[in-house]
Amino acid sequence: MSAQPAENPDSARASLEALRTEIAKAVVGQDPAVTGLVVALLCRGHVLLEGVPGVAKTLLVRALAASLELDTKRIQFTPDLMPSDVTGSLVYDARTAEFSFQPGPVFTNLLLADEINRTPPKTQASLLEAMEERQVTVDGTPRPLPDPFLVAATQNPVEYEGTYPLPEAQLDRFLLKLTVPLPSREDEIGVLTRHAEGFNPRDLQAAGLRPAAGPADLEAARAAVAKTSVSTEITGYVVDICRATRESPSLTLGVSPRGATALLSTARAWAWLTGRDYVIPDDVKALALPTLRHRIQLRPEAEMEGVTADSVITAILAHVPVPR
Numbered sequence: 001m002s003a004q005p006a007e008n009p010d011s012a013r014a015s016l017e018a019l020r021t022e023i024a025k026a027v028v029g030q031d032p033a034v035t036g037l038v039v040a041l042l043c044r045g046h047v048l049l050e051g052v053p054g055v056a057k058t059l060l061v062r063a064l065a066a067s068l069e070l071d072t073k074r075i076q077f078t079p080d081l082m083p084s085d086v087t088g089s090l091v092y093d094a095r096t097a098e099f100s101f102q103p104g105p106v107f108t109n110l111l112l113a114d115e116i117n118r119t120p121p122k123t124q125a126s127l128l129e130a131m132e133e134r135q136v137t138v139d140g141t142p143r144p145l146p147d148p149f150l151v152a153a154t155q156n157p158v159e160y161e162g163t164y165p166l167p168e169a170q171l172d173r174f175l176l177k178l179t180v181p182l183p184s185r186e187d188e189i190g191v192l193t194r195h196a197e198g199f200n201p202r203d204l205q206a207a208g209l210r211p212a213a214g215p216a217d218l219e220a221a222r223a224a225v226a227k228t229s230v231s232t233e234i235t236g237y238v239v240d241i242c243r244a245t246r247e248s249p250s251l252t253l254g255v256s257p258r259g260a261t262a263l264l265s266t267a268r269a270w271a272w273l274t275g276r277d278y279v280i281p282d283d284v285k286a287l288a289l290p291t292l293r294h295r296i297q298l299r300p301e302a303e304m305e306g307v308t309a310d311s312v313i314t315a316i317l318a319h320v321p322v323p324r
Helices: 009-023 031-043 057-066 083-087 121-133 185-196 215-226 232-246 257-273 281-292 300-304 309-319
Strands: 047-050 072-076 088-093 098-103 110-114 135-138 141-144 150-155 176-179 251-253
Touching (some): 009 057, 009 215, 057 072, 057 110, 083 121, 088 135, 098 141, 121 150, 176 281, 215 257, 232 257, 232 309
Parallel strands (some): 047 150
């Protein structure tokens, strides 16, 4: 059963809200991560999902793809993966005596980059152009990627052996960094109950997932988000938050102007999703952690004292004056 195209922003909002219901058929208790993925789609951004093994990071992205009328592909990142395995390459055809381009898995709408920190920097960098320019250049020829295009990358924060930490330049390309926590006791009981009743995470169609939104809904929603108004006071509030990170004694690296632009963008998307056509300070606060936590760098001595990126941003939000 196909999702109907959105005729206006209200129906687009309803369709995107329905994604929560569909994804909940497969993933229990991860509403903030689901919301973050929807925000990223509205902002044409990319998402880094971080959590320990077994908290349904991959299943979450697969459930999102099943709930959207979008093409999706998955790459399992490994130490021996080559850049051409991601972007595609020129292949010689003996019959025509010519080279033809064979597209890689990056040519899709929703790319699941599983365990992205398990591949060397050279292969990680093959995604940089795709994420920033929405194109891939092979043999000097730029090839545009489909629209919409979103990279949802996963990584494990506790296992460091055999991994290659993402450099700051690539981390900055992700619009949001979402943490996927361990479920509560009630949610974990719900997960086990579903499995006892025959739920198969490898067969989402059997679980009842159906497309709830499609490209037309996203197009209508993005147009509405672009019209969401931002006052001068809110713009100043975003700038003050980002500038405060650059002056924090706990940080060696603060948020760049690109990060400030990202925070304004995600706040507008969240305002529209909650039913408003204007941004308020609470929208900025709601998206500050996932938008900024991966754009700052802690001092070694602060890390030794137990300071975290989230605690620094939370303290800054508590001290920066909120516009009336």
